[in-house]
Amino acid sequence: MTEINIDQIRFDEKGLVPVITQSYYSGKVLMQAYANREAILKTVETGFATYYSRSRNELWIKGETSGNKQRVVDIRVDCDGDSVLYLVVDYGVACHTGKESCFYRDIDFKEKEKPDPYEILHALYKKIEERKEKRPEGSYVAKLFSKGSDKIIQKVGEEAVETVIALKNRDKNEIVYEASDLVFHLLIALVDSGVKLEDIQEELLKRYK
Amino acid sequence: MTEINIDQIRFDEKGLVPVITQSYYSGKVLMQAYANREAILKTVETGFATYYSRSRNELWIKGETSGNKQRVVDIRVDCDGDSVLYLVVDYGVACHTGKESCFYRDIDFKEKEKPDPYEILHALYKKIEERKEKRPEGSYVAKLFSKGSDKIIQKVGEEAVETVIALKNRDKNEIVYEASDLVFHLLIALVDSGVKLEDIQEELLKRYK
Numbered sequence: 323m324t325e326i327n328i329d330q331i332r333f334d335e336k337g338l339v340p341v342i343t344q345s346y347y348s349g350k351v352l353m354q355a356y357a358n359r360e361a362i363l364k365t366v367e368t369g370f371a372t373y374y375s376r377s378r379n380e381l382w383i384k385g386e387t388s389g390n391k392q393r394v395v396d397i398r399v400d401c402d403g404d405s406v407l408y409l410v411v412d413y414g415v416a417c418h419t420g421k422e423s424c425f426y427r428d429i430d431f432k433e434k435e436k437p438d439p440y441e442i443l444h445a446l447y448k449k450i451e452e453r454k455e456k457r458p459e460g461s462y463v464a465k466l467f468s469k470g471s472d473k474i475i476q477k478v479g480e481e482a483v484e485t486v487i488a489l490k491n492r493d494k495n496e497i498v499y500e501a502s503d504l505v506f507h508l509l510i511a512l513v514d515s516g517v518k519l520e521d522i523q524e525e526l527l528k529r530y531k
Numbered sequence: 532m533t534e535i536n537i538d539q540i541r542f543d544e545k546g547l548v549p550v551i552t553q554s555y556y557s558g559k560v561l562m563q564a565y566a567n568r569e570a571i572l573k574t575v576e577t578g579f580a581t582y583y584s585r586s587r588n589e590l591w592i593k594g595e596t597s598g599n600k601q602r603v604v605d606i607r608v609d610c611d612g613d614s615v616l617y618l619v620v621d622y623g624v625a626c627h628t629g630k631e632s633c634f635y636r637d638i639d640f641k642e643k644e645k646p647d648p649y650e651i652l653h654a655l656y657k658k659i660e661e662r663k664e665k666r667p668e669g670s671y672v673a674k675l676f677s678k679g680s681d682k683i684i685q686k687v688g689e690e691a692v693e694t695v696i697a698l699k700n701r702d703k704n705e706i707v708y709e710a711s712d713l714v715f716h717l718l719i720a721l722v723d724s725g726v727k728l729e730d731i732q733e734e735l736l737k738r739y740k
Contacts, residue, residue, distance in 0.1 A: 325639040340549050342560055349558025349649030351551055354614040366638070398634040398643075401626050405563040407634045409647060417610050425607040425616045429575070430534040434607075436739060438618060439732035440558030440649065445739055475698045482691030482713075489684045489720050497726050501717060502734035504691075508710060511698050517706050523648035525711035530645060530654055 326366050326397075332404040333359060338374060339406050343416065346395045346409040347520045348444040352416035353424040355382075357406060365394055371408050390414035443519060446506065450513045466510060474514050477507045535575050535606075541613040542568060547583060548615050552625065555604045555618040556729045557653040561625035562633040564591075566615060574603055580617050599623035652728060655715065659722045675719060683723050686716045 333339050338356040345352060355373040357365070361381055364372040368383075371392035375382040385391035390413060398407040417424040428434050437445035453463040466474055481504040488496040512519065542548050547565040554561060564582040566574070570590055573581040577592075580601035584591040594600035599622060607616040626633040637643050646654035662672040675683055690713040697705040721728065 327638065327640045330640050340563060342551050342563060344558075344560055345649065347648050349553075349647075351553055351560065351616055354549060354551060354609060362638075396643075396647075397638040399636050399638055399640065400563060400633040401628055401630070401635070402633075405633070406638075407560055419610055421610070424609040424611075424614070426610070427608050429536065429571075429606040429608055429615075431536045431539050431608065434605075436736060438558075438605075439556050439729065439736060440554065442732050442735045442739065446735060449739060471698075475695055478698065479691060479695045482688060482694075485691075485717070485720075486684055486688045489680075489687065489724055492724060494724065494726055494730075497721070497724055498730045498734050501721065501726070502731050502738065504717065505714075505731065505735065506738055508694070508713065511694075512706070512710065515698055515701060515703065515706055517703055517710070520648065521703075521707045522711050522714065523651050525707050526651045526655060526714065527645060527648060529711065529715055530651065530658060 330403050341406045341408055343408045343410055346411050348441045350423050350441055351425055369394055447509050447519050450510055471514055474511050478511050481507045539612050550615045552617045555620050557650045559632050559650055560634055578603055656718050656728045659719055680723055683720050687720050690716045
């Protein structure tokens with residue numbers, strides 16, 4: 323983000339452009355706000371998401387009061403230059419309600435309970451961390467953590483062998499079930515060993531050529 | 532999406548609300564456009580993304596001419612009701628340039644070449660499909676496909692065993708490397724057996740309680 327080309331951004335008659343803010347690692351759309359020229363330049367300069375508040379008519383450095391600053395890894399511009407995307411990390415929560423994302427309700431205005439498919443690995447990872455910490459009764463994951471690391475690692479091996487058998491059987495339903503079990507137990511093992519999902523994503527990016 | 536509460540959406544003085552369109556399975560932000568009341572109602576009614584074209588001043592059923600319709604799985608509304616998120620599947624490409632997403636350029640207006648971390652599994656899956664089909668020389672994945680399914684399945688087992696050893700060694704770098712290798716080869720095996728990544732995501736969602 324050293325070089326920028328701000329004159330290609332098409333601000334509207336009020337000097338604003340809509341900004342979408344998305345989590346770089348989970349893909350979650352966190353919020354949608356607006357920026358003027360100064361806000362974009364400030365974001366590039368500081369590395370933290372800056373917007374323009376239409377209600378207060380002023381530059382708005384997100385998290386300046388709440389502490390939930392958004393570190394901007396990348397800024398995208400759409401095909402006709404009139405919409406901007408901030409990709410952020412270390413953002414805490416984006417919504418003033420305390421929710422991670424402002425888009426936490428369906429169009430019936432009821433809160434949605436399940437994560438979306440694109441974010442399922444991150445959602446499961448978080449849930450596993452929670453189970454590890456709180457050890458609720460009846461939780462399979464909590465039980466596994468109580469049995470210790472060897473048991474967790476053993477499960478990774480077991481699920482891998484079951485996946486191999488499913489692949490050999492060429493049974494799609496069985497493959498889906500066993501491969502999911504393998505991924506799920508791999509996530510448990512990652513939590514157990516303190517490896518972040520983000521590190522795996524970065525490593526996989528290196529395999530993309 | 533049977534019940535809706537459209538009166539809680541806050542349209543602006545022109546009767547419009549910004550709409551962000553996101554891929555339900557990969558998380559990719561595809562485009563940002565606008566909708567009026569009628570466009571939202573039509574989207575709910577038909578199940579296909581409908582917008583309001585500000586340049587043509589008319590309702591715009593995305594893909595009606597290009598064929599790239601967007602099937603809407605879910606509609607989200609943000610905390611203060613003045614921004615909407617369409618979650619879509621089977622969308623082909625969203626951009627008039629033929630790109631999957633309109634946000635294909637960085638703020639320096641140069642095209643970005645690598646996928647973002649949140650979409651890495653889908654990006655790798657696609658790349659593996661491409662390698663399988665085109666078999667370019669020197670490609671590791673192409674070579675593996677030439678050796679056949681048994682070799683691919685064997686690699687899943689091997690990488691799983693290497694992951695188990697890394698986990699036992701409690702070496703974070705080794706774990707990151709081997710777990711990534713395991714996931715990578717699992718993706719190859721899924722492509723080989725015709726299992727979609729989306730099916731694994733849906734199965735994992737069932738494990739989220």
